[in-house]
Structures are given as C-alpha cells and as structure tokens.
Amino acid sequence: MDPLLQQISEKFGVHFMGVAPYLQEKGGTRLRMAHDASGLEVLACDAQPALITISNSGIPAFLSTYIDPKVIDILVSPMKATEIVGEETKTGDWTMETAMFPLAESTGQVSSYGDYSQTGVAGVNVNWVQRQSYTYQVITQWGERELEKMGLGRIDWANRMNVASVLTLNKFQNKSYFFGVNGLANYGLLNDPTLPASITPIVWESVTTWAAKAALSDGSGGLAVYGDIKALYGQLVSQANGLVELDMESPMTLAMSPESQVYLTLTTTYNVNVMDMLKKNFPKMKIVTAPEYQLTSGNFMQLIADEMEGLRTASTAFTEKLRAHPIIIKSSSYEQKKSQGTWGCIVRRPFLIAGMLGI
Secondary structure, three states, rough: OOOOHHHHHHHHHHOOOOHHHEEEOOOOOEEEEOOOOOOEEEEEEEEOOOOOOOOOOOOOOOHHHHOOOOOOOOOOOOOOOHHOOOOOOOOOOOOOEEEEEEEEEEEEEEEOOOOOOOOEEEEEEEEEEEEOEEEEEEEEEEEEEHHHHHOOOOOHHHHHHHHHHHHHHHHHHHHHHHOOOOOOOOOOOOOOOOOOOOEOOEEOOOEEHHHHHHOOOOOOHHHHHHHHHHHHHHHHHHHHOOOOOOOOOEEEEEEOOOHHHHHHOEEEEEEEEEEHHHHHOOOEEEEOOHHHHHHHHHHEEEEEEEEEEOEEEEEEEEEEEEEEEEEEOOOOOEEEEEEEEEEEEEEEEHHHHHEEOOO
C-alpha cells in the first residue's frame, strides 16, 4: 500500500478495501495529512480531480422501460360479402376445377282437345352454367432464435404468424367474393357478367352524387337520396317484370359503402330522415355496408331480393376453408403452408339484383 495510505489507515482506522488506485493522481495524492488551527493532525482532501470513469448518475434505460402485455392489433377493413348475400356454401372440394350449375326451364304448348288427338306437349330445357375454382396458398415461417427474441418483447410470435396467415387468406377470399379472379370464369357480386346494367342516380337540381345533394341550400338532399333508393327499387321491380312476387314487404338487402350510409341520416320532411322512411316503407330491408362499394368510378350500391321460392339469389362459394398442411421441421426453423379455394360469388338469379353507380 502507498505509505501515505498506510499512515492514514493506522492513524484514523480508515480501510480502503482495494480502492487505493482510484485515490491516487498522476504527480500527487488526493488525500494528505494536515494540521488544524489547534495543531491537531487531521486527514485532508485536495480539490476533486477529474474522474477516471465516465460521468453518470443513471441506470440503463431499458431497466426503466415497461412493455405492456396487451398487444394492439392493427385493424383491417371488415369482410362483408357473405353477410350481404346471406349464404356461404362449400361447393365440391379442392380437387374440383370446374363446377356446373344446372338451369331448368319448363317448356310446352297446348292444342285443342280431341279424343284421338295426340297434339300438345310439355318439356324441360336444361342449361349448364360453368364456373372455375381458384386455389391459393400462403406460407408461414418462424425460427427458434426469432421465437426467443420476440418472447423477450412479450410477443407470441408463432401464434401471431398463424393469425396473419389466416387473415391473409380470408381477406383474399372476401375480395374474390366481390370481384372474382381475373382470367378465370370466376366472378364476384360486383362484376358477374350476368348482372343487369347499373342505373345512374336521379339528377336533382343539376347534381347527382349524394355528397352534392346533401350540400343543397334548400335542404332537399334527404328527399333526393330517398328518391335514388326508391328508383333502385323500381328498377328491381322492373327487372322482375312481374314474373315473381316482389313487393315492398319482401326481404331485401341494400348494400353500399360506409361513406354512402352517412347520407341516410339526412332529413327529408317533418324531421324524418331517410332511414326512418326506409324502415316505414321497406320494413324487411336490411342495410349492410362494405368498403368494396366505394369504387374508383364512383360510389356504388346494390339492392338484392334475398331469396325467391326458397332459393337464395346469390351465395358465396368455396372449395376449402383453411386447409392446414403439415408443419415442416428444419434444422433450426419451422414452416407451414395453408391453402383455400374459391368459386367467387354464385349469382343464381341476376335479375333480382339492381345496381346504381355514381351516388
């Protein structure tokens, strides 16, 4: 030990416990012996020299960081195709590439009666409408070290990867129900080639869109919006052409974008809004919103007669829903494929669907 430190230790009973190197400076010592005013020998300190270590008065930041165990999921747009048509069916399986939907039409003619007459005949004409399936897949991968590192952040990584794979599949499935699959005889509720041509909104004081009608200074926007829905119902009745029973009491679905639904709150007359009038005049009408009705060409809406004579007007169809293939174990990671299949939306009676573009 340094002689001075030895002296301090013996005289004052101070034991430095191995920290002597930190008490010395280049060219001198920080501690020294001195005498006070009365002549007593005391332990004195020089001015504090520069630190050998880095100046710090805190702790590592991560020690004061809290990680909330509740993970906030990023929201995605809702999947409403099946809710709109009211039915989703499993059609065939994943080995089927083509589906045929038979259409049967009764035929016949009468003739004057005669005891020995053999005239007059009845028959059935059958057509087969074809649709093609589309099978698609997604692969999830996760590593052992990756799992451990995400676990440090309280993230259940393998489960999160599975959730993402299922969501990815179902989002595409819903999109195919609206728009089908390009290049195949696979169509959606919005682009089936058998659907009647869409009509345009009523021109009301030189404007057509609901946003412009809502901004009218005379406050007649609510009546204009209701007039468009009434015109769409009139189009649906016209397409049915009296061949089937369709009236204002029939179960119907009015589908539109969330943006368009806002205008159903517009007041018409006597403080009654559009929604109130719809409930009064179409008591069995259901209103469903979906983002897919907000098209680049303008906001779109459809009025669908839900069913007729026990047959749904349209249904979404799939071959497989979430086929989970085996988990492949690799050297230090895992891999799994998941697949699904879609037929798009099967529109059985297109004349019971009326559309309006540009609202």
